[in-house]
Amino acid sequence: MAVMAFSAATATGKPDAVDTMVEVLQTSLVKPIKPTKRHIMYLSGVDNMLGYSLPNRTILFYRKEKTSSSAITDLQIAVSSVLVPYYPLAGRIILGDNSRHALDCNDEGVELIEARCDMDFAELERGNFDMHPNFRRLAPMDNATASNNPHDPIVSIQVTGFRGGLTVGFAVLHSAADGYSVWSFIKALSEVCRGKPLSLHPLHARILLKPEVFKNGAIFPKEERRSADEDVPQFAVQLSSEEQDNNMEPLKQKVIHFSSTMLSVLRKLGVAQGSDSEPGIFVSILGAYLWRRLVIAQRLEEKSTTYFRVSMDIRSRMIPPLTPSFFGNAVMGFPLTLTVGELINGDLSQVAYFIRCKLKEAEDDHIKKLLTARHDLDLTKYSQSRRKVMVRNASRFPIYDAGDFGWGKPEAVRPPWEEIEGHMTWYPGKEPKSIDVILAMTESTYTNFFSTDLHVGDPLSMFPLCRSS
Structure with a gap:
């Protein structure tokens, strides 16, 4: 049995006087309930590039008086069953020639960890599940990448029991x-736990993203295409290189709740430059709002350049389209640049329109050119910058339904920690049609971000977001 101790801390990472203990009770490997076909699976150029990124990590919080051992038992059964259709997740990432990864489908299993935390769950609730450095101990694989060890599991799940609740960290x-794809897997687990059939069966066909395959006119499996409004774009704000290199301050983490009313105000601004039904209206205006507010808070020079990176789900954008069942990495990045002056002095709806225009570039021809470039990239010379601020937009994922493993829907969903200033994660809020944005900022940026004096004319000035925190 291993014991890990960590201190209760504020959002700045400074320890308090009281220590909180997280004790790992047991760790096991869960294999598919029956053997699957052993083979080496091709990983696309996108898969390989993202292999040097940090894992997808998420924590679900549950109030119910469910014991960690009971939850572990439920998940063991569900994982062993779900790993038959999701069999690549039971394999291991191997490193071949030219630093390229492949997936060894060998049924070695998924890691399942049971732990306990000496803390009242009600304490988290009273703080509205605001960010805490201890959260990073509630999800495994802190700072892991695919290249760390070929024997490391691809998936690790940790159930941590609190007094009066528990968390499940993926x-x-x-x-x-x-x-x-991660949320498709989580949803499949919840369906099996509740005795439901799988609503989506994964398609393991990464070869469809290989240039020699799509250039030869391969026919993708036929399935109804998702509407454009169901696309799930992700945003990233990339700071100027000078600002990044000097950004060594401790980070404060903040959960900013955008109510349905606040989002409605922003949406009306976005519609000023387009139709209400135009794809990307909602995400572009919220992205523009956060981008501008963050840059104002950073007090950058107006002549400097600021970068906004849009990562798009390409499943429905290729011709013929990939299906929602496609399992793997089907995201591509599209960078935008503005001077700080253009961003902070321009009309917010124009900035949102600028973002939407960039989204429209995510069409088949452009996507396939980028896929080819990713595939041909010399990974021996590729260095993933940890200073890039990549924002996960999970605001349209069915998180609360997908997180119901038979003991109720989660009370909240959070990332373990945001590593870089400006790094944001968007999750749906518990209130219908609301969004929780988890944002990391330095102390000075944090103060400026919530200052009313710096954001004169802010469209959300009448809401709590714009008041000093």
């Missing part, structure tokens, strides 16, 4: 799955 190596 970690999945990024080379194996993007956010959409």
